[in-house]
Amino acid sequence: MNDGKTYFGAELLKWYRKERRDLPWRRSRNPYHIWVSEIMLQQTRVDTVIPYFNRFVDRFPTVGDLAEAPEEDVLKHWEGLGYYSRARNLQAAAREVAELYEGRVPRVKKEVSGLKGVGPYTAGAILSIAYDQPEPAVDGNVMRVLSRYFCLDADISKPATRVDMESLAASLIPEGQAADFNQALMELGALICTPKSPSCGGCPVAEPCLARLAGREKELPVKTKAKKARDVYRFAALIEGVGPHAGKVLVRRRPDTGLLAKMWELPHIEAADAAAWEDLAEGGRGLEAALAEDGIVAKATERSAFDAQHVFTHLVWHIKVLPARAAEELFVADRTGYEWVGPEQFELYSWPNVFRKLLTEYFVDRAKEKDE
DNA sequence: AAGCCGGGGTC
DNA sequence: GACCCAGGCTT
Secondary structure, eight states: OOOOHOOOOOOOHHHHHHHHOOOGGSOOOHHHHHHHHHHTTTTTTHHHHHHHHHHHHHHHHSSHHHHHHHHHHHHHHHTTTTTTTHHHHHHHHHHHHHHHSSSSSSSSHHHTTSTTTOOHHHHHHHHIIOOOOOOOOOOHHHHHHHHHHHHHHOOOSSSSHHHHHHHHHHHHOTTOHHHHHOOOOOHHHTTTSSSSSGGGGGOOOTTTTTHHTTTTTTSBBBOOOOOOOEEEEEEEEEEEBGGBBTTTTTEEOSSSSSTTTTTTEEEEEEESSSHHHHHHHHTHHHHHHHHHHHTEEEEOOOOOOOEEEEESSSSSEEEEEEEEEEEEEEESSOOOOOOETTTTGGGSSOOHHHHHHHHHHHHHHHHOOOOO
């Protein structure tokens, strides 16, 4: 009676066992490694994750190592990967696993799902891939593949659709083959059944694919469009130190929660709107006043201001960077969270991409000036 | 249900 | 530019 579903699973497994990519986290069944990889892979491509994964498990080989590590160390190993709450949640969960489960990743669904940063997808991925339990692991790939194969018009941006897909995916798992089947489904989505132009010619289950038969494979899945990012206008101060802080730049640490939590940045303020942003650029007096409120006395220098931009998922930062020099009396950044950083200390801090690029360029330029 | 949370590849 | 990616958390 389930001929269709049996066919789907059998063909997919056959294809996967021939075509599967050799990925670092596929070289063992170490549940901790699989867990780390699944967290890193959330909203992140395989090619991006590989070097991060290798560095991470090299530095934190076991759950215990991760649990005991300083948080800054963990954040540093996540630098540039994005969605930094993943790193903080992962470590919090590792501490939980160390204390409650003797350092072993639990194999009970309720326990795995209870770990910070582990949602329905990741719980299913860990239970199936590490422990071969017949749990679905439905991500964007899987929803795309199933939408097409069964020609489903349900909007995959709706949570209810994911729930339905989980029932469907669970019903497709071949007996005792959850690990390979779930990975096969995602592998097909990543390599063959791609978003824009699927390679149906190389698909092992193209023949009965209902979307393909209906000529609708490029229309599916249905997904409501995301709202476009909001513009935010900011001024950042690139303050050179003087005296004992010559050659260094004043930076500060971001708050413990929210956007880029606990990462380091250039001090900056937000402009009311685009117009105010353009106005304030003249001379940078508004910025000097704002910094003074934070106990920082600095004057704009002869170096000209320049623009930087950074795109996030839900907002766009437009930043005017104003070069400045610290007043003589400001030899120490006595406000908590502020520090002087030069090229030698740079790598000891965790930087979001936008400030990493900006500061790297700055230090390179200063080094060139010195050589001349 | 909608918004928040990064960064990069691709078309 | 728009879309997407081995999603989850908060409100």
